[in-house]
Amino acid sequence: MWFAIIAAVVAGWMVQLYFSFHQATAFNKAVVALRAQGTVSVGAGGKRYRGGRAFVAIAVDERDTVVDAITLQGLTTFARARALPGACGQTLRRLGSDREIPALTRQQREAARQAATLFVEGRERATRDAEGGVPTSAG
Template sequence: MQKEWLFALFFMLMVMQAVGVRLQVRAYRQAVSHLRRRGYVGIGGGRRRLGPGTIVLLACSGDGTIVGAETMQGMTIFSRFRERPDLYGRTVYDFKNELNTYPAKKRKQYKGYEQAADALIGRLQKEAAARQKENSQLEKA
């Protein structure tokens, strides 16, 4: 009889975990689609060994100005995305340079921010190269 109760409890915990993960994935998708409407989106994440993980979403305009920033930090399924309005209006290049000035120990905490900024910088450079190529082809014609 005790084994059945233990199995039922274990099963219920697994179901609750699955429902929680589904809700968290839905929140992630909503946050990404919300930021995509604002501009280019860069995504980064960082996790310590046995500590809370962080997911960072940064959105920037075509000139590199940050127009949206959200982070999710925590270890449980109850973590939600929170806006970071303190980053709005800064350029992604300045933000990346600031992160590079941090000491190594502090940079580990901001790894997700660094990944998101790198993704945005890469995207902006790709867009600039494509525009430059298009302009050079128009000049040749």
């Protein structure tokens, strides 16, 4: 009896891992497709068990404007990447600020803010390294 219960739990876990892998692979393919439109940054927002998490990938042009964006949001492993037109046309400065963007949910807003912040920090780090700056980590 116990063996059947444990086997069912393990089987369910394996199925969940399988679908999670395919979800992550599909999102990564969508992110790779964004790279043709500009430099890409990805952020995550929201709480896992309080309203769910959202992932947002933004493609940024040389004028620091979002030219394309996708989001992955849902409570199951069946969620797939979708276009996020509300982020398109926004500047990194606006995405990185606390201002509301009505077309985005709270989770998407947090994820877009993180993606914009990571983009700016990465660019600043690359500029500092190119100029011969001091490394930030000891080691």
